[in-house]
Each structure stands twice: as structure tokens, then as C-alpha cells.
Amino acid sequence: QVQLVQSGAEVKNPGASVKVSCQASGYTFNHYGITWVRQAPGQGPDWMGWITTYNGNTNYAQEVQDRVTMTTDTSTSTAYMEVRSLRSDDTAVYYCARRRGTDSDGYYFDYWGQGTLVTVSS
Amino acid sequence: SYELTQPPSVSVSPGQTARITCSGDALPKKYAYWYQQRSGQAPVLVIYEDSKRPSGIPERFSASSSGTVATLIISGAQVEDEADYYCYSTDSSRNHGVFGGGTKLTVL
Numbered sequence: 391q392v393q394l395v396q397s398g399a400e401v402k403n404p405g406a407s408v409k410v411s412c413q414a415s416g417y418t419f420n421h422y423g424i425t426w427v428r429q430a431p432g433q434g435p436d437w438m439g440w441i442t443t444y445n446g447n448t449n450y451a452q453e454v455q456d457r458v459t460m461t462t463d464t465s466t467s468t469a470y471m472e473v474r475s476l477r478s479d480d481t482a483v484y485y486c487a488r489r490r491g492t493d494s495d496g497y498y499f500d501y502w503g504q505g506t507l508v509t510v511s512s
Numbered sequence: 513s514y515e516l517t518q519p520p521s522v523s524v525s526p527g528q529t530a531r532i533t534c535s536g537d538a539l540p541k542k543y544a545y546w547y548q549q550r551s552g553q554a555p556v557l558v559i560y561e562d563s564k565r566p567s568g569i570p571e572r573f574s575a576s577s578s579g580t581v582a583t584l585i586i587s588g589a590q591v592e593d594e595a596d597y598y599c600y601s602t603d604s605s606r607n608h609g610v611f612g613g614g615t616k617l618t619v620l
Contacts, residue, residue, distance in 0.1 A: 425609065434596075434598055434612070434613055434614040435611045436611065437608065437609030437610060437611060440609070449607060451608060452513070491543075493607055495542065495561070496542040496543050496601060496607070497602060498545045498557070498560055499557070499600075500560070505554055
């Protein structure tokens, strides 16, 4: 069965960086993209961007594009997302999810990881 | 930036039909999707491509999309359907994903 397993919770100081991993299993990794979504406490989900796994192409949300890098390691079926220059408002649960769909019709996410809580606090 | 607008809350009695709307200018060109999120859990896809139901999702969940408004319909809502529901789509220019603000469904 399809599974996405994320790395554990992190606590970081403001200004630091965090790198969250997402290991996929149960499907051919480079046949689907990976998206990252975050959800601040008490808020709705926010799309952060996605990566096309077979060629590494990325598309980032404007709000985070200067501080976020998404990568993959196809040898281990693992996706990574790094956020730099962390601020208190980056405190959120970060989810990876498998991306489906097309450019013309739009993309969506069918399987999700369990989420990784990143807390930014001094 | 592109926005999807949902009502903050909807309340129905058990067995009634709940309707949650989502409005967005690009919905005539892009599919709408619906996610259910229970407290402390990851979102779950309940509707894809405007009106299709993934396997394992109860038949009481259905949806439609007309013009700039997509609607999630829960026929015969049950107590276990209490959750936050988010519509999702992509903008028509940069293919960026967008979630609606979410609707809290109360069934009591």
C-alpha cells in the first residue's frame, strides 16, 4: 500500500534552517510528484510547492520561494524540504503528499504523510 | 493572489443533508477537490476532479461544480462526519495550489 513516512518533530531557533524528509513506498516514486503543505496551529493548510520527481523541476508558492528548497533522492524514494531563515510564523505541521493530475486540469494530492511538527522558538 | 472562499461553518442534524460551497474565479477551468480533516490528523481526499469519489469514501459524499462555485454534499450526515472540510484547486496562470479557508461541519 502507498505510504509516506516523514521525519520526526523539530525545534529550531529563529534564523536557523530545518530539513524535513518524506520516504515513499508502495508505488514507483518517479511516476508521481511530491507536494509540501504546511498548517499553522488552528489554521487551514497552505500549499508550499511541489517537485516533479523524475526531473527535479520545482514550483514554489510566492510567499516562501526565497527560503524553501525541495529536492528528491530517487535512489531511496525520499523527498526533502528545507526551510531557511526560520521565523516564529513558520511554526506549523509540515505535510508531504503524493501529487497527481496534469498542468491543464490541475494537480491534487491523494496520499499524505503523517506530518512533521516544526516549532520555531527562542 | 488566487483565493477560494468557503463559509466558516455549517451545522446540520444527523440524517440531514449538509452542503458546503467553495467559490473561485478559476473553477470553470480547473477541477475542484475536497479534503476532510479531523482534529490532529492529515487531510483525507473525499472528492476529486469536481465530483469523483475515491475508493473507500462513503457514497453519502458527493459534489458538483458549476461556473465559479463548487459544492460538497453530504447526504444523511452522520456524527462521524464532523470535521473541517477544505476545498482545493489550482490557479489558472502559474499552476499554484490553493486551499479554501475551510468549513467546520457540526453534526448534532
